[in-house]
Amino acid sequence: xxxxxxxxxxxxxxxxxxxxxxxxxxxxxxxxxxxxxxxxxxxxxxxxxxxxxxxxxxxxxxxxxxxxxxxxxxxxxxxxxxxxxxxxxxxxxxxxxxxxxxxxxxxxxxxxxxxxxxxxxxxxxxxxxxxxxxxxxxxxxxxxxxxxxxxxxxxxxxxxxxxxxxxxxxxxxxxxxxxxxxxxxxxxxxxxxxxxxxxxxxxxxxxxxxxxxxxxxxxxxxxxxxxxxxxxxxxxxxxxxxxxxxxxxxx
Amino acid sequence: xxxxxxxxxxxxxxxxxxxxxxxxxxxxxxxxxxxxxxxxxxxxxxxxxxxxxxxxxxxxxxxxxxxxxxxxxxxxxxxxxxxxxxxxxxxxxxxxxxxxxxxxxxxxxxxxxxxxxxxxxxxxxxxxxxxxxxxxxxxxxxxxxxxxxxxxxxxxxxxxxxxxxxxxxxxxxxxxxxxxxxxxxxxxxxxxxxxxxxxxxxxxxxxxxxxxxxxxxxxxxxxxxxxxxxxxxxxxxxxxxxxxxxxxxxxxxxxxx
Numbered sequence: 001x002x003x004x005x006x007x008x009x010x011x012x013x014x015x016x017x018x019x020x021x022x023x024x025x026x027x028x029x030x031x032x033x034x035x036x037x038x039x040x041x042x043x044x045x046x047x048x049x050x051x052x053x054x055x056x057x058x059x060x061x062x063x064x065x066x067x068x069x070x071x072x073x074x075x076x077x078x079x080x081x082x083x084x085x086x087x088x089x090x091x092x093x094x095x096x097x098x099x100x101x102x103x104x105x106x107x108x109x110x111x112x113x114x115x116x117x118x119x120x121x122x123x124x125x126x127x128x129x130x131x132x133x134x135x136x137x138x139x140x141x142x143x144x145x146x147x148x149x150x151x152x153x154x155x156x157x158x159x160x161x162x163x164x165x166x167x168x169x170x171x172x173x174x175x176x177x178x179x180x181x182x183x184x185x186x187x188x189x190x191x192x193x194x195x196x197x198x199x200x201x202x203x204x205x206x207x208x209x210x211x212x213x214x215x216x217x218x219x220x221x222x223x224x225x226x227x228x229x230x231x232x233x234x235x236x237x238x239x240x241x242x243x244x245x246x247x248x249x250x251x
Numbered sequence: 252x253x254x255x256x257x258x259x260x261x262x263x264x265x266x267x268x269x270x271x272x273x274x275x276x277x278x279x280x281x282x283x284x285x286x287x288x289x290x291x292x293x294x295x296x297x298x299x300x301x302x303x304x305x306x307x308x309x310x311x312x313x314x315x316x317x318x319x320x321x322x323x324x325x326x327x328x329x330x331x332x333x334x335x336x337x338x339x340x341x342x343x344x345x346x347x348x349x350x351x352x353x354x355x356x357x358x359x360x361x362x363x364x365x366x367x368x369x370x371x372x373x374x375x376x377x378x379x380x381x382x383x384x385x386x387x388x389x390x391x392x393x394x395x396x397x398x399x400x401x402x403x404x405x406x407x408x409x410x411x412x413x414x415x416x417x418x419x420x421x422x423x424x425x426x427x428x429x430x431x432x433x434x435x436x437x438x439x440x441x442x443x444x445x446x447x448x449x450x451x452x453x454x455x456x457x458x459x460x461x462x463x464x465x466x467x468x469x470x471x472x473x474x475x476x477x478x479x480x481x482x483x484x485x486x487x488x489x490x491x492x493x494x495x496x497x498x499x500x501x502x503x504x505x506x507x508x
Contacts, residue, residue: 084372116341
């Protein structure tokens with residue numbers, strides 16, 4: 001295998017603590033930022049779950065039964081029925097375990113604000129991040145410059161509405177979960193793509209608050225760069241990369 | 252008066268006329284609407300289903316009125332405003348807002364968490380597969396037979412997938428809900444691709460009966476205008492001159508944002 005097969009660092013400890021069969025199974029790939037989202041949600045809620053690592057590029061039959069399009073993450077419930085899509089899984093976790101901490105505010109208008117910015121992170125920030133990863137600074141400097149500026153613009157738009165320490169202020173919510181995985185991955189574009197945290201007002205502080213949130217710290221690994229080499233060389237075969245390269249939003 | 256964008260009839264017609272007239276008084280909620288817009292119709296159906304008081308204000312989004320852009324930065328309809336003017340944008344976010352704000356009036360989402368997740372899954376499919384395919388078919392010109400055939404096949408496939416899950420008469424069976432709301436405006440408009448683009452309801456198992464149930468639902472019928480007026484509005488798509496963001500997005504293959 002060309003990437004480290006299992007979670008490392010703090011995440012390895014969390015995986016070990018969740019290796020027994022439970023009503024809920026999170027089918028995940030340890031390095032995948034989308035899988036990271038429901039993992040954070042499960043840790044926030046402190047509910048029992050089994051973490052099962054799968055290599056999505058192998059399209060293993062047992063996994064395809066759970067996720068027909070072969071996408072991670074997937075969550076299976078007690079009778080084996082699956083829930084797909086990272087945000088829909090998080091909303092399921094919220095609905096199934098409404099006790100504190102809640103991932104949504106109580107007020108209907110504030111809830112619509114959360115939905116609006118989760119949507120914006122998904123449709124704006126995330127594709128921009130992937131396009132920047134794939135834009136080669138040496139061979140395509142214009143594309144790289146454009147991708148970098150678009151990422152700054154998108155992240156700035158979200159951060160302009162961040163109250164601190166988390167998006168809504170004191171309350172950690174689904175917006176933080178939606179963007180959280182990238183707070184522990186942006187070092188990749190810092191190191192290889194010229195991204196600078198301080199160029200986006202509020203991002204450094206927000207990213208640090210996210211990275212030190214226990215549900216995120218305990219699910220973060222050490223070897224993300226190794227996996228991301230294919231993106232960085234613009235060779236990635238993953239659907240997310242192919243979607244980002246053709247300019248489509250990630251479905 | 253100078254206009255930009257497509258020429259179309261400026262107000263709702265047919266059954267929708269009376270609904271508009273009944274909602275001209277100030278209320279807590281204001282629906283900023285385009286009578287022609289399928290996304291507006293989603294929010295409008297939800298308001299009607301839940302019998303929530305609202306004021307209806309007709310907007311021509313192509314005029315890009317600065318006052319409207321202040322509450323809808325992308326210039327899109329629908330927008331819902333609260334009494335203090337705070338806006339909610341995006342048709343499905345508006346529907347979820349109405350559901351959160353009025354949970355006991357005709358609930359549009361199931362109580363069971365797993366079923367709610369299924370509802371959201373199929374709403375996402377409708378938004379990301381069915382709706383863009385519909386617009387691509389609408390815009391594929393008769394002179395582009397290959398493109399039209401491909402778009403038609405994609406629409407049929409996208410519809411077929413969701414129709415397989417319909418319990419009937421509505422998505423979850425007897426209870427009308429948000430999955431129905433999400434697709435109903437296209438049940439109202441598929442006559443256009445039937446007449447002009449070779450779409451046939453019979454080509455998609457389950458679509459005919461679901462679409463008929465949707466069209467005849469009170470909240471849908473009351474927010475539907477005259478067929479000819481929809482054709483008139485859609486001339487811009489039919490001639491592939493689309494001025495709308497939805498048309499541009501569909502043409503470039505992006506999901507509609």
